[in-house]
Amino acid sequence: METRSLLRYVFLLISGLLLLLFTSTWLHLPYTPSDKADFLDCTKYSPWCTSKNRIQSKSGPDQTTTRKPNLRTQLPHHPLDPLTLQEITKTRSILLSHPPFSTTSSFTIHSLVLQEPDKPEVLTWKPGDPIRTRQASVIAILDNQSHILTVDLSSEKITRHDISSASGYPTMTIEDMTTATFAPLVDPIFNRTVRSRGVNLSDLACLPISLGWFGKKEENRRLIKVQCYSMEGTANFYMRPIEGLTVVIDMDTKEVVEISDRGRDIPIPKGADTDYRYAELKNKPLSMRPLNPISIEQPKGPSFEVEDGHRVKWANWEFHMKADPRAGVVISDAKVRDSDSGELRRVMYKGMTSELFVPYMDPTDAWYFKTYMDAGEYGFGLQAMPLDPLNDCPRYAYYMDGVFAAADGKPFVRENMVCVFESYAGEIGWRHAESPITGMGIREVRPKVTLVVRMAASVANYDYIVDWEFQTDGLIRIKVGLSGILMVKGSPYSNLNQVPDHEEMYGTILSENVIGVIHDHYITFYLDMDIDGADNSFVKVNLARQDTDPGESPRRSYLKAKRETAKTEKDAQIKLKLYEPSEFHVINPSKRTRVGNPVGYKVVSAGTAGNLLDPHDPPQLRGAFTNNQIWVTPYNKSEEWAGGLFVYQSKGEDTLAVWSERNRPIENKDIVVWYTLGFHHIPCQEDYPIMPTVSSSFDLKPVNFFNSNPILRAPPNLEKDLPVCTPAASA
């Protein structure tokens, strides 16, 4: 047994190394799990072996009238269009001819994306105009230093080359993450430990876990912690942790720095009934009446167009969208058509997920460091996998690909990473029926149809569904859904009645020997609002109780609205308060409606959670951008990432919280609003073995932006216009 395992391990190691060599010169083949080009049978052996395949899914059905552009020949058509395949290749070749990159191959590309032109250039551009400036922004690591470069694609010159002196490192490459999961296997102690826990090395599945920053011991080299699971008997290895075993790896040298094993007495949970794949479950009883097929149908096609793959036009909205390896989806230059004048009016110059912060609430050895910053550490877009047509997005969705650069600077395609679709849920846009009191017999109701831009990032176990939902009434809803699989902890207990102190479990017992550990999720959005122009102000409209004077009124109290314009950043560090309610308006102080109100949009919170950690706790220093729900900063091209440009192992000296403390003027300036959506998550058994989606959202909502309801003239649904449908032929 020992010998067989050792042989298998050697085979695995050699195969893995061969695969590494092979893939670095690979063509970008579509991903197919049974592809003959794989050296390893990945359905049988360790799961990470296919991760270098630069995965491409099969295309979804293209039921839209808009055709996807051909990526092989795609040219930029808009100043904000992401770098094309050719442009990435060109950037790489310019870089490779530039010292020191021309003289060594021992560097890795951590980011290679469009350097967006300055706002005025973008805003003055019109369809048909030439695209003047194309620049790439590159972040590379060479000799443990982070290089920041700007590559001008017209002049083929490098116009900026700086070396970062900040504490953090760039976003990991996918290659960093996957090779980290191999690395422990070179260590015999690790392998013995795994086997002593009853796990075959061939059943091992390991995860690379960012380790945050907890002091000097972990500084000055790129470290990562690796924890492993048994995938014996289930695809859902997350539910079978080898608890307490943590390996610290140097990401650059691949060496094992430290092994900690404090879980010897904790059994590997059995993982019974944890597989969630339909192929495994479809013959098991469902325990409920089956649902008849139901579908959002638009046989005349969707009502939106996607020009050149990026410019979306729908109802009264026009905007640009692109995939980004760090942010996921970026919405730019969103404009809405005025219902009176017919003109397109600017609302938001750029909106995106800037950073996430996911602290787990367990201070013990194998858990304390789990304080993920998924965008800056893992790449929120890099982790966004191809969407599943008909399930991730309904029929008639349009799918957009992401084009990203690998660690070697070569481009790869993440197909169907983003979808766009119209949604109708039976909701009501507006309605009024005259009541029996007036008896006027009026009943006017308008259906509510929206346009959704969606992506789903799978940051290892968790799945984040991010929706940008546009409404015809001018509202933009930004919604985050959490699904996927919990990060769980092995436990000696199989029933709560064995647990001596329930509070010391750090979570909920979900199944025999499985604890769902309490954690928070914070998702921080960058919202560069430009209401009818760049110069805007941020106004708090506070509702406060006003007591009446004696004799003034039979009422003793009422609520009064008081407006207060934020002068500087500290005026706009907002902690939401249920009992000191305010509206938060971004207004254009230079433009008023017909009756004199400043035009604006408001940020409307829905359910959210506040961060309660000690602000001096090391993770909270790094996640300090979650100290408030709302911040407002003056526009600064270099302040886009709330946790800092270099987040990995950073000490938190470059966060939104630090920038905001500079207290710069923000009145009548080009301002950026930051909103953090929070969730406290105490797991429950319903989250096991895979979590039903939990969602929350916030809105950007017109407030005296229009002179009146912009959908007053929207038509109702009429029977004669609706589709004629029959059951599927298979039925």
Next chain:
Amino acid sequence: METRSLLRYVFLLISGLLLLLFTSTWLHLPYTPSDKADFLDCTKYSPWCTSKNRIQSKSGPDQTTTRKPNLRTQLPHHPLDPLTLQEITKTRSILLSHPPFSTTSSFTIHSLVLQEPDKPEVLTWKPGDPIRTRQASVIAILDNQSHILTVDLSSEKITRHDISSASGYPTMTIEDMTTATFAPLVDPIFNRTVRSRGVNLSDLACLPISLGWFGKKEENRRLIKVQCYSMEGTANFYMRPIEGLTVVIDMDTKEVVEISDRGRDIPIPKGADTDYRYAELKNKPLSMRPLNPISIEQPKGPSFEVEDGHRVKWANWEFHMKADPRAGVVISDAKVRDSDSGELRRVMYKGMTSELFVPYMDPTDAWYFKTYMDAGEYGFGLQAMPLDPLNDCPRYAYYMDGVFAAADGKPFVRENMVCVFESYAGEIGWRHAESPITGMGIREVRPKVTLVVRMAASVANYDYIVDWEFQTDGLIRIKVGLSGILMVKGSPYSNLNQVPDHEEMYGTILSENVIGVIHDHYITFYLDMDIDGADNSFVKVNLARQDTDPGESPRRSYLKAKRETAKTEKDAQIKLKLYEPSEFHVINPSKRTRVGNPVGYKVVSAGTAGNLLDPHDPPQLRGAFTNNQIWVTPYNKSEEWAGGLFVYQSKGEDTLAVWSERNRPIENKDIVVWYTLGFHHIPCQEDYPIMPTVSSSFDLKPVNFFNSNPILRAPPNLEKDLPVCTPAASA
């Protein structure tokens, strides 16, 4: 001109009185605006003239497989089925043979509904069993006294007859409301005042406004305030207030008690572009790309059944639903099928809208009293009008009628008052894709389909859309949408730049001479949770920061969950706190999951608003049930209406807040949870002339109720099963 108006007024008055006489013996004709039976041409003359028609709409298209029962022959099939047409008629005739009702006709029936049997009788009943007990609960006013009666329909006896000694009066009848709007017309001063404001009496539309309670002056008789509008040139008369003119009417004698006119200097707003009817607007330009038809399609039909018009079976849910004149929709005996055992498990015995509270924030003469309690004063169900098929509810909806009693005790039918439909918005039930880190090539996604029970109450200007949404994962979402038309205030100002003090406007200028007054909405729900049985406990699971001891961990802090069971009512008076977060569980302390967690459901708040009024303000004494967001009381059959049984003009001595102060034991008891959903509304121009829907919701969510995710085995959407659709023939 004066003479013509006077003649018209006399004609109106006589016609109105004739109509009153005529309708009291009327058959229940379907409502048609141009019905020849109308004496008045209501499209031309005052709008309220048809309000006595006991409106019935045309039926919606019946696309469900479930047939609506024939109301003329309908018998009760379940102990909770509402009174049938025949039972209402029988109740009336029993009542009319009982003194003092047998000797006078000068009484009015304010409520005549099923007196629900005791819980054990309902819970032991099985389909096919005889319905043993049928009783009617009647509230009638006679000689200014409120009589409470129980009529036993089997024995044909009155088994209870009490006279209320409480301060308040019963819910108004529709007849109270409509006759109040006529009443000012007998007063020459009123008529002169109206004409002096430039309004023809024939253009007058008046509203009956509950006046709350503000001291002795208004006690001991049923009073109402009437305010009027001009409907000249628009169906949206609400936007043309005759500001400052308030008439106090005695509802029983119909006499004018007092006229206050403090608005002589305020012009009637012109009301340009305020009509919202499609017939008036369809030829005006839309200012946006038109949307192609979009529809939720289920050509194999919906997946739910409605047995005998009231018992809904869908997916893993079964529940009873009925229409109620006060609550609107009542959901009873909701049970969900266990995904392991297949057994139906009890979740909620009864859920309904118990009361609303809508205080306006203007202390001046014509506004201070606007502090509506729409369920207890107006009847939330009485104001729920027929739904508009295809717009209020999508295709394949099932429509349920309400059968209510009029003031004379005769039954009438509110057709299509409630709809039931399946919704699919492209949302995701759960998903997981393996990330590039593991590269396992797994992508499993399940679509989310829900079942919605909807009604829409039009309490004069405002429309409340109430949804009970059932999810297959066991969650119940209760959602309230606000739409309809603002209650606005006339103003001398046509532009904000004329207003000397913006804070003294009590609202926002929406259009020339129109102010949208700030107000709150609170909707309080009665939720008799019965988790696997009646005896439950209420547990707060508080998340609080725990600081680590020195040397314990590199972390300084984390969040720890602490469970605390509420012993008595005061332990469960909950004000939600963003920075002292808790989960609120209703558990069955006698039942545990396989791994030992108590089975439960949690109340999950989303966006809401807290009430900030002075607790000693007279309206807040009456609306004291909004002092907390959550309350828990022991089950008590007489405690169903959070503002008290008799709300109209009550002093607030019978509210949930008063009951809760008794501090009764609630641990391991049959308990009722009360949740209040709040909205602060600072109007904006987009709300003019009709408001885009604003929604909020809260959830009842399983928490360790199931052993694991109950929708693990749900199937994905497959192309082969989906409908085949073509554009409509008309397209």
